[in-house]
Amino acid sequence: MTYRAPVKDMLFAMKELANIEAVAQLPGFEDAGFDTAQAVLEECAKLNEDVIAPLNWEGDLHPSWFEGGEVRATKGFKQAFQQFAQGGWQGLHHPADFGGQGLPKLIHAACIEMTNAANTSFALCPLLTDGAIEALLTAGTEEQRSTYIPKLIDGSWTGTMNLTEPQAGSDLAAVRSRAEPQADGSYRVFGTKIFITWGEHDMAENIVHLVLARVTGAPEGVKGISLFIVPKFMVNADGLLGARNDVHCVSIEHKLGIKASPTAVLQYGDNGGAIGYLVGRENRGLEYMFIMMNAARFGVGMQGIGVADRAYQRAVAYARDRVQSRPVDGSLPGAAPIIHHPDVRRMLMTMRAYTEGCRAMALVAAAASDAAHAHPDAEVRKQNAAFYEFMVPLIKGYSTEMSIDVASLGVQVHGGMGFIEETGAAQHYRDAKILTIYEGTTAIQANDLVGRKTSRDGGATARAVATQVAVTEQQLAQQDSAAAQSFAKRLGAAREAFLQVVDFVVAHTRSNPNAVFAGSVNYLMLAGNLVAGWQMGRALLAAEAGLAAGTDSDFMAAKIATARFYADHILTQVPGLRDRIVDGADAVTALALEAF
Amino acid sequence: MTYRAPVKDMLFAMKELANIEAVAQLPGFEDAGFDTAQAVLEECAKLNEDVIAPLNWEGDLHPSWFEGGEVRATKGFKQAFQQFAQGGWQGLHHPADFGGQGLPKLIHAACIEMTNAANTSFALCPLLTDGAIEALLTAGTEEQRSTYIPKLIDGSWTGTMNLTEPQAGSDLAAVRSRAEPQADGSYRVFGTKIFITWGEHDMAENIVHLVLARVTGAPEGVKGISLFIVPKFMVNADGLLGARNDVHCVSIEHKLGIKASPTAVLQYGDNGGAIGYLVGRENRGLEYMFIMMNAARFGVGMQGIGVADRAYQRAVAYARDRVQSRPVDGSLPGAAPIIHHPDVRRMLMTMRAYTEGCRAMALVAAAASDAAHAHPDAEVRKQNAAFYEFMVPLIKGYSTEMSIDVASLGVQVHGGMGFIEETGAAQHYRDAKILTIYEGTTAIQANDLVGRKTSRDGGATARAVATQVAVTEQQLAQQDSAAAQSFAKRLGAAREAFLQVVDFVVAHTRSNPNAVFAGSVNYLMLAGNLVAGWQMGRALLAAEAGLAAGTDSDFMAAKIATARFYADHILTQVPGLRDRIVDGADAVTALALEAF
Known part of the structure; x- marks a missing residue:
């Protein structure tokens, strides 16, 4: 089964x-x-289809x-990774000053979807390296940047994020790794990640390695965490690699x-201490880590989309073949490819x-991120930043939760063959399950959505999104087509439900946090459902215009059909989600702890 | 992690x-x-907790x-299986005449849930053997029964169901295995299963092995399929094992x-033909197979429940420990076991x-099956049979689909540890995925629900279920408690949605089969959601009465809390399902085939 990058849909x-x-x-x-x-x-598609997907x-x-302390990657991965980096893909959206291509996140986002669809395991290495580059760009010294970033971009080196410890997963306040200052300004790092x-x-x-640790004597909790560079091999002044570090x-x-x-x-410092270099200022590590993390969260959302698309393509190929x-309508005289059966169509x-x-x-959201960084008008930057920040938990949370359902349907389309590993469908089902967990579980995304993204500004950003949704609704309602009319109705119901939930969240986050956080994941799923639906509504409008103009009619007709399905089958879940959040909070915490 | 059988809840x-x-x-x-x-x-719990679960x-x-043609079971399985059979568990609900215990399906159902929760892979062997016993009880000759059933019950032998061929999965009409009649009344069986x-x-x-094959010259399609016994080793007249058969x-x-x-x-007949014995009459094989299959479908539903319960228990244990x-409400001064976090509570x-x-x-449903078989009044038998038959696709389809979601939540509760195989949570997620596929995929269950169970009697059985639901609704509405009042409201909305869907299904199955089958799985999920919810409503009533009577107050309070959660978080999905079915059928088939 060959992967075909969805270049047309992306464009x-x-x-x-x-x-x-x-x-x-x-x-x-x-x-750009x-x-x-x-x-x-198109270039990216070639590499991913031909080299990385196989x-x-x-x-x-x-x-x-x-x-023996070493890890060997699967055969072929090293060569593919070198080809990836040397082709410029690692540096696609990083600054030209350091050897990057300087392209916008919008283009980069589409490219990372492809790599993740092609090979999720492979794509994780560049994803983490991106995070390391972002952190150094934000908080590294001139010397740190020039020492590390070009090598990370050209694929000579790769980057990692070292947050988690056995007792510190979602709760980074519990990080115990420690860093002892040395006379030369470096640190000795000790701990287990x-x-x-x-x-x-x-x-x-x-x-x-970018490592969170506490400098000796630092405050407890998240305010005593610093960020360190700990290279596996030391880097000499001439840029060449030196001694093996104690990690x-x-x-x-x-x-x-x-x-x-x-x-x-990873074990740090078992033989005297791993040499580390402070990034930015002491005790500001969490802030820098969030820069990496936010980029990585968006990236994990793209992983969900990539896995889902690969699972879809595989299921379609099987459904055409098997x-x-x-057919139940008697439209064919005998047994037919299962894509003719309505329930298979429903799944696909x-x-x-x-x-x-x-x-x-x-x-x-990626385009908003670009505007948030590069727009000359500060007010426009600010609005775009708020919108993008609101989107990050939805992209991470909703896209990955949906990817599990999509991968499960992908297995289901294959019937018994789906359960056989060699078929390949089961791999997506297994791969997808990490996406709702790492870089912050769905619940952590939902906490972010409730706390920093909704309650903090009194729901202003959330309501601004709803206002934009309402504009699309009106545009849809003005169209003659049944698809647009019906979409407007579903979108309206979903938007109203969203606003009720936003009111509920804003009203109760402080006064009754248990009630709000009992519904936080449902809120995330509702918001993601609405925002993705809103974009499908906009896509429907554009496709109807395209169809009227005679542009690529097959594509436009397919987009209209898919949007309509989204409205009737996915947006229709939103009112039920509202009920769960607004009326169902008490039921979440009613059972006595000892009764579980 | 030890499995604890939910004996109290079952009772x-x-x-x-x-x-x-x-x-x-x-x-x-x-x-009984x-x-x-x-x-x-209690006895069953011991065996499953102590022997089979580990x-x-x-x-x-x-x-x-x-x-080399042989399969060795995992170490320990053989001993456990012998202990299982010799303890009487294989014969629990089979006739005493053949060495069984003659207990009702109601008790057997609870027992197979336990074995499946303990060890799904293990439990499959007795499940398939049950099917073979049922088929022989129904259609076997006196000699066949007395030759095979006692040995199947005492665990000396096991049974299998041989339906699927590479080209014949859901569609048994495509079965090609063939059986050539021999002069002595036996057959030679050839084919690949x-x-x-x-x-x-x-x-x-x-x-x-119970094997579907076509007698030479039989009609095409499902009306030319016969059922055969093909033992791995021939059975001599004295009951001792003879030559190895050609399978x-x-x-x-x-x-x-x-x-x-x-x-x-399994390859049949590569060396001259596997010797087989016709079960019942020629060309009636599918009918007999459906006897096995119906028992097996119910059993697979119990597998879903068992896997879900095991995943739940594991998640609770982790959530108490980690x-x-x-806590977001500040109720504890520091880090707490994650079971204190509202979203973990929501998942659990x-x-x-x-x-x-x-x-x-x-x-x-199991109790209805018992009445359908054993009640002295023919009319009561008939009503119970209709009810039970209606329930089978719901039990198989809904319980297994929910088990995937439950197992996925089980992994999620564990966070990153859930993705590590040694934790054990991931096994349930992997195991659960077969349950929606074998013994008829969810779509096949949904076809059964639409065709044989709803349209065939014009919706009479479905509406009779709704009438019973309405009685529970009224009883709930008459209670003073907020939980009962709220439950009545949610149940009423779900029942009305169900009736609208039944009307839609009955009206259009013939005239617009594509529209009905586009929503058939959603109809199954809606009906399963409603019926399980109805039982939770009845449980709520019983628990409120028990609480008032001071009987086992903790258990009753927990049941009330769980029922309330079901109403607010699960029954609330039903109206959205109705919308998808009734309004969303066109969207399922709108996309051109070549556009996928």
Whole structure:
């Protein structure tokens, strides 16, 4: 089964929904218009389809391997990674000053979807490296930047994020790793970090660990955490690699999925202390880590979309091929490919509509991120930043939760064959399950949505989103088509439910936090459903216009059909979610603790 | 993590919902009252908790093993299986004439839930053997019954169901295996069967394959299929085992889950023909197979409930143990066990409410099955049969679909640890995915629900269920408690949505089958949600009465809390499902085939 990158759908979303031509008017992105995007996406598609996707099953069958402190990546991964980095993909949206391409996040987002669809395990390595680059760009010294970033961009080295410890998962306040200041300004780092993705491997010459630890004497809690660079090999003044640093992989995990991606336990300082360099200021580590984390959360959302699309493509191919039973409407005389059966169509449409909706949501958010960084007008930057920040938990939470359902449907379409590992559908089901967990579980995303993104500004950003949704609703209602009319109705019901929930959240976050957080994940799912639906509504409008203009009629007709399905089958869940949140909070905490 | 059988909840459902005292008044079940049930369940719990559950992870880690045509079960399975059969559990609900215990299905159902919760892979072997026994009881000759059933009951031999072939999965009309009549009245069977659960193993002396094949010259399609007994070893006239028959395992599958259960490819007749014996009459095989299948479908529903309960118990244990972050309401000064966090409570309550609701639904249906078989009044038998038949696709379809969501939540509660295989949560997520596929996918269950169970009688049985639901609604509305009032409201909305869907299904199954079958799985999920909810409503009434009477107050309070959660969080999904079915059919089939 070959992966085909959905270049056409991505370009449609960029042009019609994310307004790439406006992004191309931002200072620094003058060359990043539609034509550039098209050229980049087509090139990216080739690499992912031809080189990276074929390694996906291989990586599942022969995961990365730990022996004697070293980790060997699945055969073929190293060469593919070098090809990836040398092709410029690691540096796609990083500054040209450090060897990057300087393209907007909008284009980068589409590219990382492809790599994740091709091979989720593989894509994690560049994803974490991106995080390290972002942190250094934000808080690194000039010397740190020039020492590390070019090597990270050209694929000589890779990056990791070291947050989690056995007792400190979602709660980083519990981090215990410590850093002792040395006379030369460096630190000696001690501690155990777990769940370190690509924490040890042989795909690159060096690994740049970004590590949260407490400087001796630092305050307790999150305000005493600092961020350190701890390279696997020391870097000499001439840029060449020196001695092996005192950080060692002691084991990797036996996981449900993403098996090619080694998940390392790293031991710091067992032989005198790992040499580390402070990034930014002492005790500000969490802030810098959030920069990495926010980029990574968006990236994990794209992983969900990528996994979902791959599962969809695989299911479609099987459904076209597998012949079983006569169609219920008697339209064919004998047994037909199962894609003719209505329930198979329902499953495929569900997979497709979720995927396209989340993709549209993510690309629109990526364009807002570009404007938030590069727009000359501070007020416009601020609005876009607020919108993008509101979107991050939805993209991370909703796109990954949907990817589990989509991957499960993908197995289901295959029937008994889906349960056989060699078919490949089951891998997506296994891979998807980590996406709702790492870089902050769905509940952590929901806390972020409730706290920082909704309550903090009294619901202003949330209501501003609803106001934009209402504009789309009115545009839909003015169309003649039944699809648009029906969409307007479903979107309106969903928007009203959303506003009721926002009122509930804003009113009770302080006075009754248990009630609000009992519904926080449902709120996230409702908001994600609405926003992705809103983008599908905008897509419907654009597709009807395109159809009227005679542009690519088959594509436009397909988009209309998919949008309609989204409205009738996915947006229709929203009122029930509202009921659960607004009326169902007490039921969540009513059971006595000892009764569980 | 130890499994604890939910004996108390099972006994509550048997007494208050399934009316076990009425079952004990049926001829033949005079000894099968509450006290018997309690004694049997407690004994069953011991075996499953102490012997079978500890083998679960072992079986996942060291699956059954194929070498040279033989399959070796995971270490410990053979001894456990012999203990299981010799303890009388294989014969629990089979006739005493053949060595069984002659207990009602109501008690048996609870027992198989336990075995499936303890070890799903293990439980499949007795489940398939039950099917073989049922088929022989229904259609076997006196000689066939006396030859095979006692040995199947005492665990000397096991049984299998051989339906699927590479080209014949859901569509049994495509079966090609053939049977050539011999002069002595036996047949020679030729063909390839796939996906044969416990099709080869070393846990018993012999394996009794029940095989669908076409007698030479039989009609095409389902009307030309006959059922055969093909023993692995021939059985001599004295009952001792004779020559090896010409049926051989050529491989077993590499599967996503239920890894300890070998899934065999069986080759019949490569060396002259496997000797087979016709069961019942020629060309009536599908009818007999449906007897096995119906029993097996109910059993798979119990598997879903068992897997869900095990996932729930594991998640609760972890949530009590894992300390992370301070409660949002500030009720504890520092980091607390995560069970204090509202979203963890929401996940656990979702798992619990689904599991208890489906258990109640299944046990009520099992009691109806007992009445359908044993009640002296033909009219009562008929009503109970219609009710039970209506329930089978709901129990199979809804309980297994929910088990996937429950197992996924179980992983989620564990956070990153859930993704590590050694934790054990991931196994349930992998195991659960087969349940919506084998013994008829959810779509096949939904076809059955639409066709044979709803449209065929013009919706009469479905509406009779709704009438019974309305009675519960009125009883709830007459209670003073907020929980009962709120439940009545949610149940009423769900019942009305159900009736609208039944009208839609009955009106359009013939005239617009695509529209009906586009919503068939949603109809199944809606009906399952309603019926399980109805039973939770009845449980709420019983628990309020129990609480008022001062009986086991903690249990009753917990049941009320769980019922309330079901109403507010699960029944609330029903109106959205109605919208999808009634308004969303066109969207399912609107996309052009070539556009996928």
